[in-house]
Amino acid sequence: MSHNDEIDCSGMSCPLPVVKSKMKIDTMNPGEVLKIITTDPGSCKDIPAWANRVGHEMIEEAEENGKYYFLVKRGE
Amino acid sequence: MAKKKMAIIAAQGSLDWAYPPFILASTAAAMDMEVKIFFTFYGLPLLKHKIKAKVTPAANPAMPMKMPFGPKAFQAIDWPIPHAVSGVVPGFDSLATSLMKKQFKNKGVATVTELREMCLALGVDLIACQMTMDVFGFEEKDFVEGVSFAGAAAFLDFAAEADIQLMC
The missing domain is CATH 3.40.1260.10 (DsrEFH-like)
Structure with missing residues (x-):
């Protein structure tokens, strides 16, 4: 699936992936998709929890070569 | 909501x-x-x-004392620092503080x-x-x-x- 913007949080620990993703998605329009890349294992649960709490839609979660990928669609 | x-x-x-x-x-x-x-x-x-802000290992018995550099096995050692050292040696808190800052930086903590x-x-x-x-x-x-x-x-x-x- 395609995305409109991307943020690479590789090497960052809690709470940076969530905080940086929030700041990034705030610059986007509702309905647009943000791709988030992380290496922090904690972010596997943190990113979905954040998205769910603030009303963004988790479209995809994947892991590849020690990196985690998330596609989050911005809510209203 | x-x-x-x-x-x-x-x-x-x-x-x-x-x-x-x-x-x-x-x-x-x-x-x-x-x-x-x-x-x-x-x-x-x-x-x-x-x-x-600094850390004071003497007042935190559960604090791991680890080195944020060197081979992995070396970094895994939890150094048994006697209270008589951590609580008395001048500059020990400053040393522990800089080690903690380095450790956190290595791990990508802000x-x-x-x-x-x-x-x-x-x-x-x-x-x-x-x-x-x-x-x-x-x-x-x-x-x-x-x-x-x-x-x-x-x-x-x-x-x-x-x-x-x-x-x-």
Whole structure:
């Protein structure tokens, strides 16, 4: 699936992936998709929890070569 | 849906305890919660322009003493430092502080100053306890821009309606 913007949080620990993703998605329009890349294992649960709490839609979660990928669609 | 609210009291001023309030507050703000942190007693210096917080291993028996450099097996060693050393040797706290900062940096953890900046950028209300300021002789100009000033009642008025209340 395609995305409109991307943020690479590789090497960052809690709470940076969530905080940086929030700041990034705030610059986007509702309905647009943000791709988030992380290496922090904690972010596997943190990113979905954040998205769910603030009303963004988790479209995809994947892991590849020690990196985690998330596609989050911005809510209203 | 009404915004969730979180009220935190930050009363400790050591480096290890400086992290939790700022980490939890920035995360909660990123989750669209309204957050206020009440900095009181030894937590108050965390609002000063330059954060000089240190760790004191002698007072924290459970604190792992590990080296943030060298081979993996070396880094895994938890050094058994006798209390007579950690509590008495001059400069030990400064050494432990720089080791902790290096360890955190290696692991991609933001500094306390960076976390504080993020909190302010995300709209977290950092409140300096007016009474503690008077007791310890701090003035408004000693603190970073964006800090607000209040007493216990004003903070509790917010905390009474908060969904999450924590003491750090």
